[in-house]
Amino acid sequence: MSVDTARSLGDFLRSRRTRLDPASFGFSGRRRTPGLRREEVAQRANISPTWYTWLEQGRGGGPSGEVLERISSALMLTDVEREHLFMLGLGRPPEVRYKSVDGVNPRLQRLLDSLEASPAIIKTATWDVVAWNRAAAIVLTDYGTLPPGQRNILRFLFCNPAIRAKQHDWESLARFMVGSFRADVARAGLVSEAGELVNELRNASAEFDALWQDNEVIGHADIDGIKRLLHPKLGPIELEYSSFSVDGRPDLGMLVYNPLDNEIARQIRALALAAQG
Template identity: 85%
Template structure:
């Protein structure tokens, strides 16, 4: 850690410490300065007071991820502040903390709904669809007609004949989805949590089992930029594929499919409006 970075880390820790109310943590006594004392932060973080003092003074050296997590909890940092703490202390963001998701914020849903001609979804690290717009419902899958536990993209692709029949090149799509799913669950630290889904799909689909055994790891940049569908109402459809992270929620991802053809886009808008 450079001298300037160590100083920035110390300044940040001190600023977060001095904003906290000692009484709310059960600490009493007269104080000459606002906020918690250094030894009180160290106590809450279960680390040495000397070590914490050195960190604030910019001479403690590079702390471990575990120490930074303890300090983050002790200082009641927000997710954004925790990420900043890791960037200063280790030069990288922290590992993703997975949180079960049942829906998205109204603001994010309004964003999806504003894309009237582009199917758009929000998915978790385990590829469960938790939000979508009308265009996605009429072009991809009517997620609202399914119980929440069955809105998984891998389930659709490997176990739903109707979804499979829509794919222009099912084999290529399936290989990408399995490789990207493997990368996502590892990145989110969810390999164990995803084991039940993987075992279920391996038993139900020899094709998934074979792809899973290949151990391919893919990212969204490896996907074909154009998704081709054979839609039962719209006919052949070409959609440009774009993936985005969700601000403040690294465990979520947004996928938007933009129609290549303007006429198809208008037909999607009409179909979605009448659904």
Template identity: 85%
Template sequence: MSVNTARSLGDFLRSRRTRLDPASFGFSGRRRTPGLRREEVAVRAHISPTWYTWLEQGRGGAPSAEVLDRISGALMLTDAEREHLFMLGLGRPPEVRYKSVDGVNPRLQRLLDSLDASPAIIKTATWDVVAWNDAAAVVLTDYDELPVGQRNILQFLFRNPDVRAKQHDWENVARFVVGAFRADVARAGLVSEVGELVNALRTTSAEFDALWQDNEVLGHGEGDGVKRLLHPTLGSIELEYSAFSVDGRPDLSLIVYAPLDDEVARQIRALAAQCRRRRVTGKAPEKDMSLE
């Protein structure tokens, strides 16, 4: 760690320490300066007061990830502040801390809904779909009809014959999904958490078992970036897909499928509008002859 980086780390620690209210942590006594004392931070972080003092003074050397995590907890840092702490101390972001997700905030849902002709989903690091738009419901899967615990992309692909029948080249799609899934769960430190899902799929699908044993690792950017589907209404269609991390939530990914054909986009928009009306009114809409 360079002298300038060490000094920046010390300045950051000091600024976060002095903003904390001692009384809220059970510390009392008169103080010359605001915030916690260095010794109090060290006690909360379960590290040596001398070592912490050296870090603030820019002469402690490079701390370990474990020490930075303890200090982050002691200083009550936000996720963004914790990432900044790791960048200063180790020159890299921390490992992703996985959070269970039941849905997304209204801002993200509005973003999805604005993509009226492009199917879009938000998935977790374990490939559970937690949010989607109407275009995704009519082109990919109507996730709203499935229980929360059954909205996993790998389960769709290897257990749902309707989803499998939609894939233009199921074998290559399956290989990509398994390789990208393996990379995502390892990056998020969730290998043990997905053990039950993986074991169940290996038991029920010989194809998944063979792909899993290949140990192939793939990134979302690999391949030609085009998803080809055999849709029961739209026929053979091509969608260009892109994946994005969700700001402030590195454990979530936004995937958008943009139709390559203007006529297909028009038809998806019409189907999505029907889906939206059905959801609002609870009634099946009249058949749209424009889709013929």
């Protein structure tokens, strides 16, 4: 850790410490400065008061990820502050904290809805769809007609004959999806959490079982970024897709599909407006 980084880490720790209310943590006594004392933070983090003092003074050396987690909890850091702490202390972000998701905030839903001709969805790290727009319901799947537990992309692909029939090249898509899913759950630290879904799919689909055993890992940069569908109303269509992380929620991802043909885009928009009523 460079001298400047160590000093920045110390300044950040001190600023977070001094904003906390001692009484809310059961600490009492008269104080000359606001916030918790250094030894109180060390006590809450279960680390040496001397070493914590050195960290604030920019001379404590490089702390481990475990220690940074303890300090983060002791200082009641937000997710953004926790990430900043790890970037200063270790030069990398912390592991993603997986959160169960029932939906998204109104701001994000309004963003999806503004894409009238472009199907767009929000998915979790285990590929459950938690939000979508009207274009996605028309072109991809009407997720609103399904119970939340069944809105999983891999379940659609391997266990739903109607969805499979819409794919232009199901075999290539399936290989990409399994390899990309494997990378996503490992990146999010959710290999164990995804185990139940993986076992379910391996029992339900021989194709998924074979692909899973191949142990391939595939990224979006490894393919052409074009989704080809045989849509029952629109006919053969091509959609260029891009993936984005959701600000403040690294466990969520947004997929946006843009029609390559202007006439198809016009038809999707018309169908979406008609469905809106």
